[in-house]
Amino acid sequence: MSCTPGGILRLLDEYQVDLAGKHAVVVGRSAILGRPVGLLLLARDATVTYCHSRTVDLPAITRKADVLVAAVGRPRFLTGADIKPGAVVIDAGYNPGNVGDVDFASARERASLITPVPGGVGPMTIAVLLAQTVDAATRQLAVR
Template sequence: MTAKIIDGNALARQIRSEVAVRAAKLVTAGCTPGLAVILVGEDPASTVYVRHKVKDCEESGIRSILDRLPADTTEEALLARVRELNADPSVHGVLVQLPLPKHMDSHRVIEAIAPEKDVDGFHVSNAGALMTGTPRFRPCTPYGVMRMLDHAGVKLDGVEAVVVGRSNIVGKPQAMMLLERNATVTICHSRTRDLAEHCRRADVLIAAVGRARMITGDMVKPGAVVIDVGMNRIPDGPDAGKLCGDVDFDSVSKVASAITPVPGGVGPMTRAMLLVNTIEAAERAAGRG
């Protein structure tokens, strides 16, 4: 068996095109969608992510506002800027790029973002709304995973789904979204006993634990759909410096029916769903959502 590749780049391009159509309608009605991104410091990975997000906005007809703040910016100064953006009616989404410098409290900063502009879906009120089945914004990575599963024609009703990872950003909201679709969900993590046995039960296996090539072919049920959320750099050996996921692609792709690559899988979809959340925020603000 050779797994079908679920191409995140191709699907993300389609979604950006759909967002561009919606953005054009809003502009015609007198509302230009706006996303503000705050980058504190010069973290190399964050700088790349933000550059991609700005480019995605330009391609999709969304006005981007990029605030680059020095690493020694005080937390109070950052909070003051967030409050300014909250109050700006031309800004529909506010995103503070993580991680923040160590002297800042990320939770406090995220909670300062107005929930109706929290297009990352990280604010506790948005997390709680997802938990209770009334989501306003879904966190972008698990939201992107759901779109990929739908695009691949994966039926979730009644299936056994296993999520490896329990973060507030991916693992927990991913489980909630799968439950919404009537999957039976198991959440595993670093202290799960006999992780391989849990994984082998999964019809849909989502790896979001942050450990390079942790999921191997012998841990996967034949015919399972495998979604790799991980993004790791191999520290040494012949592949040192290369990007890889949490899934050992070579061995798992011989067992699974469908699989996402790294790179080119979930990553582009995360950014695409940020655009979807932003356009939805603008549509609500314009009374069209």
Template sequence: MSILLDGKAVAALHERELSEHVAALKARNGGQTPILATILVGDDPSSATYVSMKGSACRRVGMDSIVIKLSASATTDDVLSAINRLNANQAVHGILLQHPVPAHVDERLCFDRISISKDVDGVTSHGFGLMALGEPAFGSATPAGIMRLLAHYKIDVSGKRAVVVGRSPILGKPMALMLSNANATVTLCHSKTSNLEAEIRRAQLIVGAVGKPNFIRSDWISDGAIVIDAGYHTGGIGDIHPDGLMGRCAAVTPVPGGVGPMTISTLIAQTLGAAERVWSTIQ
């Protein structure tokens, strides 16, 4: 019997908890509201949709969001200037630079300009290093959301053989480290991995984070495995081909409705956490 890891339902449950938390926080601090600021560079429709969804999630829990829109021709300096202004704005508690940015923008330089205290998407090198060492930090939102999803369903990864396919600095790499910090034995695979099928067949937990639709074949995955698909492509397709997984695997995330809602829920929760840190130091 497979467990459907319903991220949409879990995120909705978390939103109710967050709403209560935000209301209580406002009651204590004179009505001040946690604010997430998002920088959107260019006119990619998918990115615009994601930004809109994040803003809606903020409002549902009683938080605020602002969006800084820059043209596709914006330079790295333009993006850095926007980040500098948000870093200096004491009313802003979290900063998100929507990924991806146009190719001519130095994304890593821009990510690392975000103040560590406002890095609620876990994208800075500083934040990544703290997370890797097991120190307090806001983790990258998608892998952190996956860990929250597993915890909700009481899935213990300790001692399990885990395979993460994809080595993005904001998804695959932090995912591998979070699993390792939770005592899984982790193999990080990528486009240069020899005999990827064999690596996946050995996995008790597989995370698809390669960014290619249906790249991982369902018949590579062993019976009883835990299957986490972090991909999302046009037509509601993930990175892992879903045929036959439900029924023979221990747990499976749907696409859509699995990892995506948990990413947004985690981003909101971490923005609230950042606001609490600020207000706790000035009360």
């Protein structure tokens, strides 16, 4: 699986976020992040809604999300007012100035869990890449 979506799932697993039946909103539609993470959430029995920066009345949709994944590529695009109280917020954005797609200060007031930028999804992306590299080398060398 793609490293960043895989890292996001590992984070959700580590914090025991049960996705079954939850409404997940993915803000972003890229082929390497937005779409794959939505499919992985769907495979975990979440109901997934895809949105993007031009979605009409985006806040009305994000405020219904139990799990919100921000992958839109715009600094501080989502604020606390856009988040359902108690939601899990995954900020997968990285923008100049070391800021994510979510305004962390206002979002943490509403979210039950939130990933920081830097230090949240990024290190998990690297961890998944390293794990997949080790797995590939192990298979190639037929090592057990």
